[in-house]
Amino acid sequence: MDARSLKIEAARAALAHVKDGMRLGIGTGSTAEEFIRLLGERVASGLTVIGVPTSERTAESCRRFGIPLTTLDETPELDLTIDGADEFDPELNLIKGGGGALLREKIVAAASKSMIVIADESKAVDALGRFPLPIEVNQFGLGATELAVRRVAEALGLEGTIALRRRGDAPFVTDGGHFILDASFGRIPDPSALSGRLFCVPGVVEHGLFLKLARIAIVAGADGVKTIHARD
Numbered sequence: 001m002d003a004r005s006l007k008i009e010a011a012r013a014a015l016a017h018v019k020d021g022m023r024l025g026i027g028t029g030s031t032a033e034e035f036i037r038l039l040g041e042r043v044a045s046g047l048t049v050i051g052v053p054t055s056e057r058t059a060e061s062c063r064r065f066g067i068p069l070t071t072l073d074e075t076p077e078l079d080l081t082i083d084g085a086d087e088f089d090p091e092l093n094l095i096k097g098g099g100g101a102l103l104r105e106k107i108v109a110a111a112s113k114s115m116i117v118i119a120d121e122s123k124a125v126d127a128l129g130r131f132p133l134p135i136e137v138n139q140f141g142l143g144a145t146e147l148a149v150r151r152v153a154e155a156l157g158l159e160g161t162i163a164l165r166r167r168g169d170a171p172f173v174t175d176g177g178h179f180i181l182d183a184s185f186g187r188i189p190d191p192s193a194l195s196g197r198l199f200c201v202p203g204v205v206e207h208g209l210f211l212k213l214a215r216i217a218i219v220a221g222a223d224g225v226k227t228i229h230a231r232d
């Protein structure tokens, strides 16, 4: 099965968790796009849901597929968020933000009673860090923030490159108006320690470590679709 078909299978399996009347957080990325398309079909045939999109891109897709939208101001508590991930470990800790939507994705996931990750099996890792960690930073003080992030990493024994994400010739700018630093630290032995220390850097707005937010992962692979539950 090709990569797109796996994403579709994971997205289709996630739909079984969506019940009539639910308030949904709706993720960003190519896997989430497949979910949005399938959800749109269910909405067209009578399912009643309301969604909070995790990016402008997702909002546009939801509108295209007829999914009613709300905001966290109008609907501050959600029943379920369904989103992709760049990688997940056996505890269902995630790295997210490859699509640049990590801040809204984390706000929406944290506002939800539960989060389901949809992914193909290539996203499974023993330990986080194969995928560069996206760190969303304020545009002001970029150089100082990058240096502080490097020092945080060094204090934890992590080394590697930190690159400002670009789109063409210009820095990539998030929906919130921030920049993203992609930190290639390699294996992150203690994601919780890194998370805590990154939040102590004033210019860091958010980072892509999603720890203990997802309780279920729906993972499509050559042997079919598996549902993985996080241990409590």
Ligand SMILES: O=C(CO)[C@H](O)[C@H](O)COP(=O)(O)O
Pocket (backbone or CB within 6 Å): 027, 028, 029, 030, 031, 032, 083, 084, 085, 086, 095, 096, 097, 098, 099, 100, 101, 102, 105
């Ligand atoms: O975190 C994300 C966007 O910020 C995405 O969920 C992540 O990048 C996975 O995307 P895809 O489904 O395209 O592989």
